[in-house]
Amino acid sequence: MSEQNTRAGILFMVVTTFIFAAQDGLSRHLASEYNVYMVVMIRYWFFAAFVISVASRKAGGMRAAAATSVPWVQAFRALLLVAEICVMVFGFTLLGLVESHAVFACYPLLIAALSGPVLGERVGWRRWVAIGVGFFGILIILEPGAGVFQPEAVVPLIAALMFALYGLLTRYVGLRDSAATSFFWTGTVGMVAMTAIGAWFWEPMSGPDWAWMILLCITGALGHYTLIKCYEMAEASAVQPFAYLQLVFASILGILVFNETIRMNVALGTVLIVAAGLFTLWRERRSKA
Structure with a gap:
């Protein structure tokens, strides 16, 4: 992997995090006005169309993309992701972008903690210390002891746990199926599941909000495209630390657009979580080297 490709991969990751932060801002607005299930359903319609379009252009077409040796696992991880998106978007409506992303930033630590029991990977004492520091940040x-604990704050933590399990299952199926196959199952199964649920919660949408919805769908497809290009150019271990920029971009958006604020405890906890997460990624890269 050349240094030039790594730099290009990092640039694509930065662009991806900005696009996903914008997508979160759009989701926050639309889910505040309409039912979360309907918003995610329409988003998945566009996502599935994008996935099918990508699959049909590759050798073997959709038949090759759908071929898998672990269909139940692929289906479960697709359902897990769509459920996580619903929970996280619901969290945006309760807590806003800043605090939701501050808690959600712990998902790499959850992946590290669960990689042992789920995948049988070895987690050394240094990474366990980092995981402990991260959870102290949470x-x-x-x-919880300040007398002002909001039960709503657990919502993005549940989303982080679901996304961590999704990430571990993605690693698991990645040993057996191609990335294109996992991508195909993620989009198509998610679309079917959300249509079965979201159709019952349909609400009329205003013209301006349809424009925002179309933009949300475009950012969803564009973000996945730039993420694919990112991983084509650089190793995951080289670009993954830059994924934390989504927290930065989402927080800026929350402050400037939605008039959110950053409380001191949220800032301090976020610093501990991100520092622990970056250390965990560094240790993982060292152990692979």
Whole structure:
């Protein structure tokens, strides 16, 4: 992997995090006005169309993309992702972008903690210390003993746990299926599941909000495209630390557009979580080297 490709991969990851942060802002607005299930359903219609379009252009077409040796696992991880998106978008409506992303930033630590029991990977004591530091950061954000604990703050934590399990299952199926196959199952199964649920919660949408919805769908497809290009150019271990920029971009969006604020405990807890996450990624890269 050349240094030039790595730099290009990092640039694509930065662009991806910005696009996904914008997508979160659009989701926050639309889910505040309409039912979360309907918003995610329409988003998945466009996502599935994008996935099918990509699959049909590759050798073997959709038949090759759908071929898998672990269909139940692929279906479960697709359902897990769509459920996580619904939970996280619901979290945006309860807590806003800043605090939701501050808690959600712990998902790499959850992946590290669960990689042992789920995948049988070895987690050394240094990474366990980092995981402990990260969860201490979560406690600082949640303030469970301050008398002002919000039960709503657990929502993005549940989303982080679901996304961590999704990430581990993606690793698992990645040993057996191609990335194109996993991508195909993620989009198509998610679309079917959300249509079965979201159709019952349909609400009329205003003209301006349809424009925002179309933009949400475009950012969803564009973000996945730039993420694919990112991983084509650089190793995951080289670009993954830059994924934390989504927290930065989403927080800026929350402050400037939605008039959110960053409380001191949220800032301190987020610093601990991100520092622990970056250390965990560095240790993982060292151990592979």
